[in-house]
Amino acid sequence: MGIEIPILLLVGALLTTGVYLVLDRTLLRVVIGLGLLSNGTHLLLLSTGGLEEGAAPVLAHGVSTVVDPLPQALILTAIVISFGVTALLLTISYGVYERYRSDDLRELHGRLDDE
Amino acid sequence: MSNLPIIPVALPLVAGIVLALIRERTVASRAVSLLVNCVGLGVAWSLMMKVQSEGIQTLGFGGWAAPYGIFFAVDMLSALMVLVTMVVSTATLLFACFSLDEFRERRFFYAFFQFLLVGVNGSFLTGDLFNLFVWFEVLLISSYALMVLGSEGYQLQETFKYLVINAVSSMLFLIGVAVIYSLTGTLNMADLSVKLALVEDQGAVAAVAVIFMMVFGLKGGLFPLYMWLPRAYFAPPTVISALFGGLLTKVGVYALFRTTSLMFVDNVPFTLPVLIVVSAGTMFFGVLGALAQWDFKRVLSYHIVSQIGYMIMGLAIYTPLALAGAIFYIVHHILVKTALFLIAAAVEKLRGTTNLARLGGVMESRPALAVLFMIAGLSLAGVPPLSGFVAKLMLIRGGLEEQSYFIVVVSVLVSFLTLFSMMKIFRYGFWRSSESADLDETGAGMRIVATSVLVGAGIVLGLGAVWVLPYAELAAEQMLDTQGYIDAVLGPGASN
Numbered sequence: 166m167g168i169e170i171p172i173l174l175l176v177g178a179l180l181t182t183g184v185y186l187v188l189d190r191t192l193l194r195v196v197i198g199l200g201l202l203s204n205g206t207h208l209l210l211l212s213t214g215g216l217e218e219g220a221a222p223v224l225a226h227g228v229s230t231v232v233d234p235l236p237q238a239l240i241l242t243a244i245v246i247s248f249g250v251t252a253l254l255l256t257i258s259y260g261v262y263e264r265y266r267s268d269d270l271r272e273l274h275g276r277l278d279d280e
Numbered sequence: 281m282s283n284l285p286i287i288p289v290a291l292p293l294v295a296g297i298v299l300a301l302i303r304e305r306t307v308a309s310r311a312v313s314l315l316v317n318c319v320g321l322g323v324a325w326s327l328m329m330k331v332q333s334e335g336i337q338t339l340g341f342g343g344w345a346a347p348y349g350i351f352f353a354v355d356m357l358s359a360l361m362v363l364v365t366m367v368v369s370t371a372t373l374l375f376a377c378f379s380l381d382e383f384r385e386r387r388f389f390y391a392f393f394q395f396l397l398v399g400v401n402g403s404f405l406t407g408d409l410f411n412l413f414v415w416f417e418v419l420l421i422s423s424y425a426l427m428v429l430g431s432e433g434y435q436l437q438e439t440f441k442y443l444v445i446n447a448v449s450s451m452l453f454l455i456g457v458a459v460i461y462s463l464t465g466t467l468n469m470a471d472l473s474v475k476l477a478l479v480e481d482q483g484a485v486a487a488v489a490v491i492f493m494m495v496f497g498l499k500g501g502l503f504p505l506y507m508w509l510p511r512a513y514f515a516p517p518t519v520i521s522a523l524f525g526g527l528l529t530k531v532g533v534y535a536l537f538r539t540t541s542l543m544f545v546d547n548v549p550f551t552l553p554v555l556i557v558v559s560a561g562t563m564f565f566g567v568l569g570a571l572a573q574w575d576f577k578r579v580l581s582y583h584i585v586s587q588i589g590y591m592i593m594g595l596a597i598y599t600p601l602a603l604a605g606a607i608f609y610i611v612h613h614i615l616v617k618t619a620l621f622l623i624a625a626a627v628e629k630l631r632g633t634t635n636l637a638r639l640g641g642v643m644e645s646r647p648a649l650a651v652l653f654m655i656a657g658l659s660l661a662g663v664p665p666l667s668g669f670v671a672k673l674m675l676i677r678g679g680l681e682e683q684s685y686f687i688v689v690v691s692v693l694v695s696f697l698t699l700f701s702m703m704k705i706f707r708y709g710f711w712r713s714s715e716s717a718d719l720d721e722t723g724a725g726m727r728i729v730a731t732s733v734l735v736g737a738g739i740v741l742g743l744g745a746v747w748v749l750p751y752a753e754l755a756a757e758q759m760l761d762t763q764g765y766i767d768a769v770l771g772p773g774a775s776n
Contacts, residue, residue: 209454209458213461235467236458236461239410239461261433
């Protein structure tokens with residue numbers, strides 16, 4: 166049980182920082198914020214199965230301590246997805262920057278609405 | 281257990297990979313996509329017939345026993361959604377073949393189109409919560425790519441916002457999955473339906489219900505979370521907006537239907553009252569947004585929001601009649617809304633703009649388009665004998681039987697405003713005389729054919745409601761009978 170509390174505190178810190186950065190008006194900070202949000206979520210997902218020190222998610226003869234393998238499979242999938250999404254988001258942000266030479270959402274707002 | 285349920289997912293997946301490899305050959309790409317979609321249409325039809333004759337179909341992958349493996353569970357609602365998805369995607373594809381520019385066609389348009397279908401069909405068919413998340417991501421990533429395809433300034437900016445909003449809601453989805461897994465130790469939706477009732481801490485279950493309502497509310501464009509939708513759907517070429525407007529938000533609505541009926545109605549007392557308020561807000565503020573707009577595409581985008589309110593109204597009333605009405609409404613809405621967007625796309629091709637202040641005179645130069653718009657627009661507003669009327673009548677009767685007068689009054693009022701807004705488009709876009717000249721266009725005939733298919737399907741849905749209603753009623757019946765769903769997935773008696 167002991168190991169979960171610090172992990173959950175870490176999850177809370179990651180999610181708060183992530184939300185703060187997503188609400189920022191600079192494109193790159195939004196991207197980084199989303200990265201933190203997804204890392205926090207993945208840690209939360211991992212901790213749901215119960216964390217056990219020194220145990221593997223494999224059940225074999227003569228092994229008494231195991232951890233639930235399902236959360237590990239889930240975050241593996243989620244990490245791959247968030248990796249792909251972040252890569253795409255970076256590409257789009259770079260596209261916006263290259264076109265308008267600005268990464269401030271407030272500044273972009275007025276300009277793009279005129280089109 | 282037959283392998284039929286996996287085919288609507290596997291077929292476009294294979295086709296998408298093939299299409300990515302032959303992207304430079306546009307003619308071959310068009311032929312392959314259309315062929316695959318027609319086959320998919322046949323498969324979806326036979327799947328629906330099978331569900332009708334044999335009941336809920338399940339398919340477990342990898343030979344794992346009931347709650348452990350990943351399951352596809354196809355009831356009538358899923359089968360209907362897959363069928364109507366294949367109908368509108370085939371018509372949209374036909375339209376796209378004759379309207380999209382060469383640049384986009386060569387930049388993987390057809391491949392992403394098929395991957396989008398993989399995600400949409402997967403979401404409709406799966407019976408596993410985490411699997412639903414994965415299919416959502418498949419369709420979202422394809423939709424990001426389709427939305428930004430062409431990289432115009434406005435597209436880049438709107439896709440960025442659309443992506444961030446959806447990525448945040450996906451994180452919320454994952455948090456919901458994490459909490460629900462730690463509460464119950466399962467992710468199979470049928471199993472969850474059984475186990476959520478046994479959870480000691482019912483407050484946590486209520487929290488999860490709120491998280492899922494927010495997630496699907498964001499993805500489905502519900503009040504007060506719909507703000508992203510109208511601008512995002514304005515960004516891509518109109519034919520792509522047509523596909524999004526018809527299908528994407530409805531996946532969110534479907535997921536809300538599925539999770540609410542299986543998991544939250546029995547366990548969380550405030551689900552339905554909250555949904556009533558949400559549905560009234562969605563209808564009313566959506567239509568107000570539409571009234572304020574002066575652009576064909578923006579008006580239609582706001583109407584998506586408004587119409588989603590009607591679907592949620594059926595869910596919130598939660599009687600067999602209202603649910604059947606809501607399911608009928610979803611089918612009607614997907615067909616008619618896509619048709620309206622395709623008409624907007626055809627008008628844009630004709631005049632180079634969708635701004636109503638600068639449009640006009642389409643009735644003289646393209647009477648067929650004006651007639652198609654008239655039929656689809658009246659159907660959306662709910663004028664008899666078209667399909668929108670049947671759907672709204674069922675919803676309102678359902679509401680009156682339950683004495684939910686508030687929502688009934690709002691829905692009737694919103695219908696009038698919808699009619700007003702459709703007439704505004706007709707009057708300024710089509711009817712009044714205009715000096716503006718038609719652009720030189722190729723493929724106009726095929727675009728009208730593609731649109732007519734959908735409008736025709738809408739007319740059949742309205743006049744032939746007698747034949748379609750049994751399917752909607754069966755779907756509603758299966759939705760209310762959660763025990764039947766549980767037995768079909770876990771095996772009879774497993775819930776005890």
